Amino acid sequence: xxxxxxxxxxxxxxxxxxxxxxxxxxxxxxxxxxxxxxxxxxxxxxxxxxxxxxxxxxxxxxxxxxxxxxxxxxxxxxxxxxxxxxxxxxxxxxxxxxxxxxxxxxxxxxxxxxxxxxxxxxxxxxxxxxxxxxxxxxxxxxxxxxxxxxxxxxxxxxxxxxxxxxxxxxxxxxxxxxxxxxxxxxxxxxxxxxxxxxxxxxxxxxxxxxxxxxxxxxxxxxxxxxxxxxxxxxxxxxxxxxxxxxxxxxxxxxxxxxxxxxxxxxxxxxxxxxxxxxxxxxxxxxxxxxxxxxxxxxxxxxxxxxxxxx
Amino acid sequence: xxxxxxxxxxxxxxxxxxxxxxxxxxxxxxxxxxxxxxxxxxxxxxxxxxxxxxxxxxxxxxxxxxxxxxxxxxxxxxxxxxxxxxxxxxxxxxxxxxxxxxxxxxxxxxxxxxxxxxxxxxxxxxxxxxxxxxxxxxxxxxxxxxxxxxxxxxxxxxxxxxxxxxxxxxxxxxxxxxxxxxxxxxxxxxxxxxxxxxxxxxxxxxxxxxxxxxxxxxxxxxxxxxxxxxxxxxxxxxxxxxxxxxxxxxxxxxxxxxxxxxxxxxxxxxxxxxxxxxxxxxxxxxxxxxxxxxxxxxxxxxxxxxxxxx
Numbered sequence: 001x002x003x004x005x006x007x008x009x010x011x012x013x014x015x016x017x018x019x020x021x022x023x024x025x026x027x028x029x030x031x032x033x034x035x036x037x038x039x040x041x042x043x044x045x046x047x048x049x050x051x052x053x054x055x056x057x058x059x060x061x062x063x064x065x066x067x068x069x070x071x072x073x074x075x076x077x078x079x080x081x082x083x084x085x086x087x088x089x090x091x092x093x094x095x096x097x098x099x100x101x102x103x104x105x106x107x108x109x110x111x112x113x114x115x116x117x118x119x120x121x122x123x124x125x126x127x128x129x130x131x132x133x134x135x136x137x138x139x140x141x142x143x144x145x146x147x148x149x150x151x152x153x154x155x156x157x158x159x160x161x162x163x164x165x166x167x168x169x170x171x172x173x174x175x176x177x178x179x180x181x182x183x184x185x186x187x188x189x190x191x192x193x194x195x196x197x198x199x200x201x202x203x204x205x206x207x208x209x210x211x212x213x214x215x216x217x218x219x220x221x222x223x224x225x226x227x228x229x230x231x232x233x234x235x236x237x238x239x240x241x242x243x244x245x246x247x248x249x250x251x252x253x254x255x256x257x258x259x260x261x262x263x264x265x266x267x268x269x270x271x272x273x274x275x276x277x278x279x280x281x282x283x284x285x286x287x288x289x290x291x292x293x294x295x296x297x298x299x300x301x302x303x304x305x306x307x308x309x310x
Numbered sequence: 311x312x313x314x315x316x317x318x319x320x321x322x323x324x325x326x327x328x329x330x331x332x333x334x335x336x337x338x339x340x341x342x343x344x345x346x347x348x349x350x351x352x353x354x355x356x357x358x359x360x361x362x363x364x365x366x367x368x369x370x371x372x373x374x375x376x377x378x379x380x381x382x383x384x385x386x387x388x389x390x391x392x393x394x395x396x397x398x399x400x401x402x403x404x405x406x407x408x409x410x411x412x413x414x415x416x417x418x419x420x421x422x423x424x425x426x427x428x429x430x431x432x433x434x435x436x437x438x439x440x441x442x443x444x445x446x447x448x449x450x451x452x453x454x455x456x457x458x459x460x461x462x463x464x465x466x467x468x469x470x471x472x473x474x475x476x477x478x479x480x481x482x483x484x485x486x487x488x489x490x491x492x493x494x495x496x497x498x499x500x501x502x503x504x505x506x507x508x509x510x511x512x513x514x515x516x517x518x519x520x521x522x523x524x525x526x527x528x529x530x531x532x533x534x535x536x537x538x539x540x541x542x543x544x545x546x547x548x549x550x551x552x553x554x555x556x557x558x559x560x561x562x563x564x565x566x567x568x569x570x571x572x573x574x575x576x577x578x579x580x581x582x583x584x585x586x587x588x589x590x591x592x593x594x595x596x597x598x599x600x601x602x603x604x605x606x607x608x609x610x611x612x613x614x615x616x617x618x619x620x
Contacts, residue, residue, distance in 0.1 A: 014420070014443065015443070018424055018438070021424065021428055022428065022431075022437055022438045023432075023437065024437050024439075025435055025437060028403065028404070028435065028437065029403060029404075030403075030404055030437050030439055032439075033437065033438070033439045033440060034438070034439065034440050034441070036440075038440070039404070039406065039439035039440035041403070041404060041439065041456070043353040043356040043358055043360060043458070044356060044357050044358045044458070045355055045356045045357035045358070046353040046354060046355045046356035047354050047355035048353055048354045048355070050353060050360075052406055052439065052440060052454075052456075053440070054406050054407075054408045054440065054441050054442045054452070054454065055408075055442050056408050056410055056442050056444045056452070058410060058444055058446050060447075061444060061445065061446060062444075093338065093339060093340075093351070094338070094339075094340055094349070094351060096349065096362060096364050096454065097364075098364045098365075098366050098408075098452040100366055100368060100450065110324070114328055114331065118331055118332065121332075122333075125335055125338065127332055127333065127334050127335060127338065127340050127343065128328070128332045128343070128344070129334075129340055129342075129343045129344065129349035129351065129362065130343060130344050130346075130348070130349035130362060130363070130364065131344070131364050132364045132365055132366050132452070133324065133325070134366045134368055134371060134372075135371065136368045136371060136448065136450065137370075137447060137448055138446065138447055138448070140410065140446065140450070142364070142366070142408040142442070142452035144362075144364065144406065144454050146351070146362075148353070148354070
């Protein structure tokens with residue numbers, strides 16, 4: 001689970017290169033393509049828009065056989081996708097799973113994996129509708145989650161305006177801290193992330209957030225991405241930090257799966273939602289798109305980027 | 311690319327085990343879950359049903375770096391998914407791609423891969439709406455294709471009735487023959503399969519086929535699956551064979567991506583569709599579900615099964 005510490009926007013660059021080559025035909029139902037937490041598709045005649053997200057979980061990249069129990073891997077695989085649905089204010093509808101199994105992953109492991117995944121799927125009413133199975137050298141899976149929002153109401157990354165307030169939910173850095181220590185509440189947070197589905201719906205329908213995304217790759221990189229999508233810069237203070245985590249982990253550590261969102265400055269955002277703190281950390285500004293300053297000092301997007309060397 | 315030659319229904323058994331654990335909540339829009347070419351989902355208010363399929367393509371399992379060019383891998387990744395949409399009589403709407411890249415796969419390979427994939431996506435008006443990127447030891451991808459059919463009209467595997475005629479499109483065994491020889495038209499067929507999308511729509515809207523699926527794992531295994539789904543057995547003759555292929559390859563070789571379908575005995579199925587032969591190969595019968603006889607002799611389901619050892 002290497003977490004690079006250098007500025008790394010090569011994944012963004014590759015995604016941008018691909019995005020430019022894809023045309024979205026008019027009238028095809030494709031509302032939003034590559035570049036947000038989810039794609040948006042509008043079925044013919046439907047009163048709802050559908051959200052789609054895919055997430056891979058790969059042995060020795062995202063989890064280790066020795067340290068991550070099978071039910072936790074299954075849980076996390078789905079939780080990552082559900083978190084993307086939460087980020088757009090969606091309600092999960094179903095999921096699909098492609099699973100490639102290494103020779104070491106016998107039926108006990110497979111059963112445990114599905115047990116963990118289906119426990120979360122059952123709780124969130126997200127039936128597993130299909131998928132694919134294969135063998136490979138390393139165990140890996142790819143989860144697709146479909147969610148829905150009332151037509152035209154998905155929260156996107158590109159809706160923030162200058163002067164609007166920036167918020168995050170929860171306490172940051174817990175997952176990175178847990179990964180480093182392998183113990184305690186922080187470790188539990190690393191292996192058992194909680195997708196913020198109820199909060200996402202609340203932000204969409206009650207707060208009327210203007211932009212949102214989930215914190216999967218670290219605040220510094222994810223806020224940079226939100227700023228890029230909205231064509232703005234941001235000024236922030238330090239976020240609320242998970243007990244035992246460092247400021248570094250809270251700023252750059254990935255996999256917290258909290259929500260980052262913006263709202264008009266005079267919107268009254270409650271200080272917490274169902275016990276989860278909602279903390280104002282800063283303000284969106286006109287300026288170089290993507291630039292983020294922490295207490296007036298430029299903050300480099302040091303979060304996790306798979307494609308730094310590509 | 312190992313192709314096991316023993317009877318192998320362990321993949322079916324594993325899928326069945328998972329399927330039993332998944333409840334499809336009523337009113338959730340989930341029409342059909344695990345066990346067909348595609349899952350079926352009905353969005354709220356929509357006049358169409360959506361079809362979803364996922365397919366993995368893994369280095370050294372489904373392709374080899376040395377023998378399969380990057381654009382061919384990209385093409386095939388999407389073609390496999392489109393073939394599942396064709397099998398249900400669907401029109402493709404969009405796709406999602408998760409791609410994990412091995413260290414050897416540099417930007418030239420990645421560009422070639424996307425070139426091949428996007429060429430087919432453009433031709434079939436299936437825009438790439440999103441996906442995920444990661445690094446891994448072996449290159450692999452998982453493609454999701456969404457298609458649509460008018461509400462309630464998807465062709466499924468479970469619709470065949472006793473006495474109905476069984477058909478296949480095209481000539482079988484070409485892909486297996488190409489994989490064995492690495493040359494000629496058969497090799498081209500192996501690396502560049504053609505999803506039978508127009509045929510699938512024709513079977514749904516004109517022929518009113520009662521059941522259909524695509525031939526991805528070999529006729530013997532795939533017909534066995536169709537029979538199981540419909541609760542019937544089948545009697546067949548030898549199918550039409552691709553030039554240079556053996557009967558063995560035509561019966562058990564995978565990746566032909568032709569369509570297997572059934573229709574009432576008195577339906578007049580044309581002998582060809584847009585130059586592609588449609589051959590009647592047999593009849594659905596009452597009897598032990600899943601049993602297939604070739605010229606009166608039991609035909610074992612010897613096609614490709616990833617999970618024979620699980």
